[in-house]
Amino acid sequence: MQAEISCNRVRKVFGKGSKAFEAITAATFSVEKGEFVCLLGPSGCGKSTLLMMIAGLESVTEGTILAGGTYMTEPRAEIGIVFQDPTLLPWKTALQNVLFPIEMMGRSRSAYLGRAMELLRLVHLDDAIHKRPRELSGGMRQRVSLCRALIADPSVLLMDEPFSALDAITRDDMNIVLLELWERYRKTVLFVTHSIREAVLLADRVLVMGRSPSQIITDIKVPFARPRDFAVGETAQFNELCAVLRREIEIARTSEDATRH
Amino acid sequence: MVEERAPAIPSVRGIDLSGLWSILALSQGVIVLPVATAFAALVAWQAIAVYGHISPTILPPPMMVLEQLVVNFWLILKHTIPTTYETLLAFGISIPLGIALAGMMVYSRLAYQALYPNIVFFQLIPKIALAPLFIVWLGIGTPSRVTFSIFISFFPILVATTAGLQSVETTMLRLCRSLRMSQWQILTRVRFPMSPPFIFSGMKVAVTLAIIGIVVGEFIASQQGLGYLILFASSRQQTDLALACIAVLCVVGLALYGCVSLFEKLVMRWYDTR
Numbered sequence A: 001m002q003a004e005i006s007c008n009r010v011r012k013v014f015g016k017g018s019k020a021f022e023a024i025t026a027a028t029f030s031v032e033k034g035e036f037v038c039l040l041g042p043s044g045c046g047k048s049t050l051l052m053m054i055a056g057l058e059s060v061t062e063g064t065i066l067a068g069g070t071y072m073t074e075p076r077a078e079i080g081i082v083f084q085d086p087t088l089l090p091w092k093t094a095l096q097n098v099l100f101p102i103e104m105m106g107r108s109r110s111a112y113l114g115r116a117m118e119l120l121r122l123v124h125l126d127d128a129i130h131k132r133p134r135e136l137s138g139g140m141r142q143r144v145s146l147c148r149a150l151i152a153d154p155s156v157l158l159m160d161e162p163f164s165a166l167d168a169i170t171r172d173d174m175n176i177v178l179l180e181l182w183e184r185y186r187k188t189v190l191f192v193t194h195s196i197r198e199a200v201l202l203a204d205r206v207l208v209m210g211r212s213p214s215q216i217i218t219d220i221k222v223p224f225a226r227p228r229d230f231a232v233g234e235t236a237q238f239n240e241l242c243a244v245l246r247r248e249i250e251i252a253r254t255s256e257d258a259t260r261h
Numbered sequence B: 001m002v003e004e005r006a007p008a009i010p011s012v013r014g015i016d017l018s019g020l021w022s023i024l025a026l027s028q029g030v031i032v033l034p035v036a037t038a039f040a041a042l043v044a045w046q047a048i049a050v051y052g053h054i055s056p057t058i059l060p061p062p063m064m065v066l067e068q069l070v071v072n073f074w075l076i077l078k079h080t081i082p083t084t085y086e087t088l089l090a091f092g093i094s095i096p097l098g099i100a101l102a103g104m105m106v107y108s109r110l111a112y113q114a115l116y117p118n119i120v121f122f123q124l125i126p127k128i129a130l131a132p133l134f135i136v137w138l139g140i141g142t143p144s145r146v147t148f149s150i151f152i153s154f155f156p157i158l159v160a161t162t163a164g165l166q167s168v169e170t171t172m173l174r175l176c177r178s179l180r181m182s183q184w185q186i187l188t189r190v191r192f193p194m195s196p197p198f199i200f201s202g203m204k205v206a207v208t209l210a211i212i213g214i215v216v217g218e219f220i221a222s223q224q225g226l227g228y229l230i231l232f233a234s235s236r237q238q239t240d241l242a243l244a245c246i247a248v249l250c251v252v253g254l255a256l257y258g259c260v261s262l263f264e265k266l267v268m269r270w271y272d273t274r
Helices: A047-054 A094-104 A109-122 A138-150 A168-185 A196-202 A230-234 A236-260 B002-051 B062-071 B073-107 B109-124 B127-138 B142-165 B170-178 B183-194 B196-220 B226-235 B239-271
Strands: A003-014 A021-032 A036-040 A062-067 A079-082 A156-160 A188-193 A205-209 A216-221
Touching: A003 A047, A003 A188, A021 A047, A021 A062, A021 A188, A021 A216, A036 A047, A036 A196, A047 A062, A047 A156, A047 A188, A079 A138, A079 B170, A094 A109, A094 A138, A094 B183, A109 A138, A109 A168, A138 A156, A138 A168, A168 A196, A188 A196, A196 A230, A196 A236, A205 A236, A216 A236, A230 A236, B002 B062, B062 B073, B062 B239, B073 B109, B073 B142, B073 B183, B073 B196, B073 B226, B073 B239, B109 B142, B127 B142, B127 B196, B142 B183, B142 B196, B170 B183, B196 B226, B196 B239, B226 B239
Parallel strands: A036 A188, A036 A205, A079 A156, A156 A188
Antiparallel strands: A003 A021, A003 A062, A205 A216
8 A cells, every 4th residue: 555645754953053953853654545643742742843844834854755655845735734723714704714725726616615515514514604703613613624624625634733722522522523524535634633532532543753852652553443433432442542652652751851861 | 552551651761761871871981071071171261261361362262263163164165175185185095005015015025125124214204304395396286295195194004004914823824835825815815805904003093194294285385275274374363263274174184084984894894804
């Protein structure tokens, strides 16, 4: 099977000279086509930076990133992104916001209208399609943002802590909505989060990223059958897996402290 | 029917009365108090001017100013028209000028670096000191006054619009780049639609400066306009007429400011953003 995304010893340094700061030391991993991978790590480990590099929004200092078999140098239409912020345009309705990428790509809006409506229906926003962002709740806005990322039918969906600004209950809802969408479209997803439970609930594979050196330290397969729901979160196996991941993050942190002292 | 209606009336009256009281209480701070204060000041002014035996040349009582407004109504109106017209012309040109310059500077980093420091530096010059030069350059007609007025009124629009265009958040710009939008698309489809609240605040400052520019121009060289009439009346020691003209200038300024506010409300409702 061909990898959809493949990173090879990716390094990122911000700034130059004495002010240089190494955000990522050497990240190596790949994501298969149709796979849902969560990138888990403590804050400041460079996971968001890595995601932005894969999106083509940050330059790569060293190493290579391949997406769909070709080198990633600039943003592409076949990569959809969901940011932590919904980043909706306040003067556009939910539907207009979803269609915004289509408009900007110079494609025919009417050709995508059906798809936009379907996406909004799948995220349960049927009644809100003509509402503007300020009339929507935080969770609803992020659902619009999710639809917008999917409108142009990208092959890859990159998500940068998309639900971390939401309250716990809304966050659970969003996880279920995302799982439903994934079941429907089976996109390749790379999802950055710092919530262990969220990662285990959503992913086929969880990558744990450490800090200094910032690299992938663990790669664990999540064995649970799909489609999944919250019931899976109550099984012993789920909690065991979370505990394993928590230990991995803990080990990464202690070794980091050991090297520092 | 009658029996049913009879007890209903007092309660209706009661509601009306409480409603009236609440309106009075509400408007007390916003309308009643400032108006009453201004009225008291006018009454005091009238009393001091009349009973203090102060010469009307120094301080004409408000009633005399009002009388001038009535007696010289057509004369004042005749001079109000060119002042208003020139102010509107100057304001009307400085809006697109300020917005276009701001757009250009945000679009091109080169233009920003080349122009912005110079424009700011230019603004540090006491601009009124330059007014006579505009007469030298452009003569004593409408063009020199309007150009001078544009010169002092486009700046707040430029600064406010620039701030508005630059108010787009980093994540939003990242989204735009991920959609491979061109700089022109980002400017016209995201930055400009995000800016109206900023542009309007700049316009509100600019409209008052536009009037100042025209009146100063009229002071220097003009055969018409309220600025000219104020100068004319002062030279003949007709302080009451000069004050009447100033009162009319206030009304014109208020009206123009009100128009900008109204336009802002309409646009913001249309945008439905805040």
